[in-house]
Amino acid sequence: xxxxxxxxxxxxxxxxxxxxxxxxxxxxxxxxxxxxxxxxxxxxxxxxxxxxxxxxxxxxxxxxxxxxxxxxxxxxxxxxxxxxxxxxxxxxxxxxxxxxxxxxxxxxxxxxxxxxxxxxxxxxxxxxxxxxxxxxxxxxxxxxxxxxxxxxxxxxxxxxxxxxxxxxxxxxxxxxxxxxxxxxxxxxxxxxxxxxxxxxxxxxxxxxxxxxxxxxxxxxxxxxxxxxxxxxxxxxxxxx
Ligand code: GLP
Numbered sequence: 001x002x003x004x005x006x007x008x009x010x011x012x013x014x015x016x017x018x019x020x021x022x023x024x025x026x027x028x029x030x031x032x033x034x035x036x037x038x039x040x041x042x043x044x045x046x047x048x049x050x051x052x053x054x055x056x057x058x059x060x061x062x063x064x065x066x067x068x069x070x071x072x073x074x075x076x077x078x079x080x081x082x083x084x085x086x087x088x089x090x091x092x093x094x095x096x097x098x099x100x101x102x103x104x105x106x107x108x109x110x111x112x113x114x115x116x117x118x119x120x121x122x123x124x125x126x127x128x129x130x131x132x133x134x135x136x137x138x139x140x141x142x143x144x145x146x147x148x149x150x151x152x153x154x155x156x157x158x159x160x161x162x163x164x165x166x167x168x169x170x171x172x173x174x175x176x177x178x179x180x181x182x183x184x185x186x187x188x189x190x191x192x193x194x195x196x197x198x199x200x201x202x203x204x205x206x207x208x209x210x211x212x213x214x215x216x217x218x219x220x221x222x223x224x225x226x227x228x229x230x231x232x233x234x235x236x237x238x239x240x
Contacts, residue, residue, distance in 0.1 A: 002194070002209055002228040006237045010197045013231045014043025017129065017193055022051040024127055030059040034128030034186075035087055035098070036139075037064065037079050040195050041129050045087050058094050062087070063119055065130075065139035066180035067103035069153060077167045078103070101151060101179040111179055112151035119185065128189035132196050135159050136204045136217040140180035143216045147224065149182030183221045192228040194219070196236040205232055206239035 007013045021044070024031045035041070064083050073080040080100045088098050099118055102111045119125060130138050135157065141149065142157045155177055156164075165171040186192070196205050208219030209230055222228040 002192075002222055002225070002230045004209060004230045004232065004237070004240065006232055006234060009233055010040075010043045010195075011047075013195050013197065013233065014045075014047040016231060017044045017195065018047035018051045020193070021048060021127060022055070025052070025055060025057065025060060028126070029056060030061060032122050032124065032126045033060065033062045034125040034130075034189050035062045035064045035083055036129045036131050037066070037082050037086075038131040040131030040197065042086065044129060044195070045090065049090055052091055057092055060093055060097065061122055062093065062098040063115075063122070063125060063181075064098075064100040065128075065186070066178055067101040068175040069103045069108060069177040069179055070105050070175050071103065073103075101181070103179050108153060108179065112153065112182075115151045115179075115181070116185055119181075119188075125189035127191045127193060128186060130186070130192060130194040130222075132194060132201060132204050132208060132219045133160060134163065134200055134204055136207055136219045138183070138194070138219050138221070139186060140178040141183050141186075141218040143218060145183055145215055145218045147187070147213075147215065147221050148184045151179065151181045151185050153177055153179050183218055187221060187225055190227065192222055192225050193231065194222060194228065195231045197233045199235045199238065201232075201236045202239040205230065205236050209240060 067079045101115045161174040207217045213220050
């Protein structure tokens with residue numbers, strides 16, 4: 001079972017995970033971080049700004065979980081842009097060492113396998129940060145995703161498009177497809193750290209941590225991992 005850590009609020013969660021990441025980078029200056037988007041990891045990135053001030057992070061490598069398909073990488077809401085803005089620039093990471101799946105429609109049929117090969121060539125992810133969707137998705141692995149899945153194109157559910165519509169001018173502008181690391185890819189990271197805050201995530205957290213293993217709750221895949229840590233506030237832990 002995953003180790004569950006209950007903290008007071010999202011800022012405390014951010015500090016805790018940032019500490020772990022700073023220790024990792026102190027041990028290995030070319031650590032491989034698994035980066036996530038969404039609002040959940042933001043307190044981690046904020047805390048890392050202090051923790052890593054004065055630390056040489058020029059060799060740190062990173063792999064994002066997912067990307068929309070069919071929006072230009074320069075679009076402010078592409079995950080490429082989000083990762084640059086929220087992680088690479090503020091932390092002073094080396095842009096060429098931080099990878100995001102290629103969501104360009106041209107060549108999309110090979111993009112997943114190419115991304116998995118890049119992760120393998122880097123020696124795998126040391127620490128993977130994860131959020132969880134209200135429907136239990138991790139990365140963009142929507143309900144029904146195979147536990148053995150690799151990086152590939154998926155169709156976004158209506159729920160996820162609605163949840164993410166706040167980042168676009170209208171729901172019609174939210175892409176229909178994405179490319180996401182598969183659950184099998186994610187499970188290969190050496191340490192999974194799943195964060196969640198607020199009552200809205202309580203059911204998904206309980207299902208992921210204690211529910212049956214099922215493709216209908218992709219987050220439940222973390223139960224298969226030998227080193228998974230779940231960091232939640234009281235509200236997100238309320239159904240455990
Ligand atoms: C998005 C991302 C996920 C993220 C989830 C939750 O769809 N692809 O990686 O975990 O939504 O988002 P939030 O953290 O904003 O609640």
